[in-house]
Amino acid sequence: MKSRISVTGNPAYDGRPFTAFATVTPETDVASLNLNWGERDLPERERTKHVHGLHPYLGKFIPQLVEVFLRKYRPKVVCDPFCGSGTTLVEANALGIDAVGCDISAFNCLLTKVKTYRYDLRLLERSVHDILVQLDLRLQPNLFGAPQEVEESQSEYLRAWYTPEVLRQLLLYRSLISAYPYQDLLKVVLSRAARSSRLTKHFELDFPKAPVTGPYYCHKHRRTCYPVTDATAFLRRYSLDALRRIETFARIRTEARTEILQGDARSVAFPPCDMVLTSPPYVGLIDYHEQHRYAFELLGLPQSREAEIGASWKGDSQRAVETYLEDMTEAFANVMRAMPSGGVLVVIVHDRKDLYDRIAQRLGVKVEYRLQRHVNRRTGRRADAFFEDVLVWRRL
Ligand SMILES: C[S@@+](CC[C@H](N)C(=O)[O-])C[C@H]1O[C@@H](n2cnc3c(N)ncnc32)[C@H](O)[C@@H]1O
Known part of the structure; x- marks a missing residue:
């Protein structure tokens, strides 16, 4: 079944993209914001500001996008079950929001810890x-x-x-x-x-x-x-x-609490949270362990390649897609057990195989928005442009 549950608010691509991030409040209609930043609107130095640029990482999401949704939903505790290099946790800390992150990769957890640590x-x-x-x-x-x-x-x-x-x-x-x-x-x-x-x-x-x-x-x-x-x-x-x-x-960080769990999002015991904000791995796209192979080898970090969801070495065959759907449903169901009814989930993903409406159906969440954002530069210098989906779900 290919039809989407709902596609709302694809803001005009024309015109100046929204950059007044600090003005976002719970009343802001996010679906009306033009979040289609190009290099000129949100240059690389802004996307990799302060600790975000501590180490290269392929597949990072844009901190300003995270900031918009944290300001909109103002959670008490935000959870990123696929925290990668820690973008959600860093942005949450800067806004005074407690945050929990989980990642299967020991290196990604190390990176997140180093970014969010309070140093003398x-x-x-x-x-x-x-x-x-x-x-x-x-x-x-x-x-x-x-x-x-x-x-x-x-x-x-x-x-x-x-x-x-x-x-x-x-x-x-x-x-x-x-x-x-x-x-x-x-x-x-x-x-x-x-x-x-x-x-x-x-x-x-x-x-x-x-x-x-x-x-x-x-x-x-x-x-x-x-x-x-x-x-x-x-x-x-x-x-x-x-x-x-x-x-x-250090000049902008707050006393907010940060917790990092190294483990499998399908089974880790998440502490209570009222928001999930994440960009999950996609099927057959990136191998997150291999990406930092030099670090694993040099630092002697433990590896959990098998448990990596959607890793590119697992391919993108029909079988791999089916396994991905099951794994993602299991991971979201697991984190949703830590959320109250009414908790919001913001999922940012380039859903080129149209899988996320099926995941939403399996989870039984209410789909509030499905926005599309034009991406023409992430943090890496890749020239290829594509559309990224921003899904906003409610736990019933
Ligand atoms: C798209 S990246 C997240 C990037 C992150 N938003 C950032 O800005 O750095 C997806 C992450 O999911 C992690 N991952 C893959 N399988 C996982 C699993 N079973 N449990 C937890 N994390 C997993 C990968 O290691 C990778 O870091």
């Missing part, structure tokens, strides 16, 4: 700088002898995707982390540097195909580029960037 900024700054000094001392021959050796990595992946020197630098940094406070933040800095220093072509960072070992023509920079031979410059750059982002967020 001076202690953080000292740690972030000191570890770089210690790294330099160990990398360079000095008065006290030869550069420090590090234990060789057993990971085939790491040995294939890094030059021996880059891998040595990354492993040395990793070996120093345990001496510092705020180890999770240092792990995220390391991971970001590791992402940038893989032997990938610059235009393949999101989906690297094979390690590159010599010069290549780079479509992104329109010139000949070379494989990365040094990770320390990235470590330095991302350390400073992380500090700046955390300091900026």
Whole structure:
């Protein structure tokens, strides 16, 4: 059955998109807002403001979209059962709303935790700088002898995707982390540097195909580029960037509570919440573990690939679609058990296979809106444009 339950409010694409986010109140008619931002209306630096840009993540949703719906529904506790890189939790905290997030990926939970943590900024700054000094001392021959050796990595992946020197630098940094406070933040800095220093072509960072070992023509920079031979410059750059982002967020963050549950949204025990705001994984689109493979390998994080709903390696056959429908229904039914009757669910998804009306029917929710939003740039620099659905459901 293809017919949609209801399609309401597809605001005019023409005209200036809505950007007065702070003016949204419970009375605002969201269906009348033009949320079709282009790069000019909502530039990348705004979409990746403060801690949102702490680490690249493919499939993030736009913080300003989250802000609009949090301001509209003003929940006491918002839950994102597929919290990914933590956009909902960060925005909720900035608005003083308690938030719960769940994700199957240990790396995504680490990222969310690092973004929402409350730091002693001076202690953080000292740690972030000191570890770089210690790294330099160990990398360079000095008065006290030869550069420090590090234990060789057993990971085939790491040995294939890094030059021996880059891998040595990354492993040395990793070996120093345990001496510092705020180890999770240092792990995220390391991971970001590791992402940038893989032997990938610059235009393949999101989906690297094979390690590159010599010069290549780079479509992104329109010139000949070379494989990365040094990770320390990235470590330095991302350390400073992380500090700046955390300091900026510290100025607006609130005392609101944040809880992160690493687990399967189908079975995790969610605490009570009165709103769900999420962008779920879609069928056959992205492999969220593989996306951060370097981090899993380097940080030794536990993996739960099998439990990832809709992972691209599972394909998008009819069978995969049916399994996806069951998994999503189970996940939403699970989180709805933690909601009161009348609780609102906002689901943001590019529903190109028209699956979400069927999920809504299976869940027995009331569909209040089904908006479509034109997306011509997310946080990644992908030129392809598409329509994203914003579904607003009520738990009966
Ligand atoms: C579209 S992303 C969410 C992105 C998020 N809105 C953000 O802005 O970063 C979907 C997320 O669902 C997670 N996921 C997939 N299967 C899951 C499961 N069974 N339980 C919980 N999370 C899961 C993926 O790891 C991924 O992070």
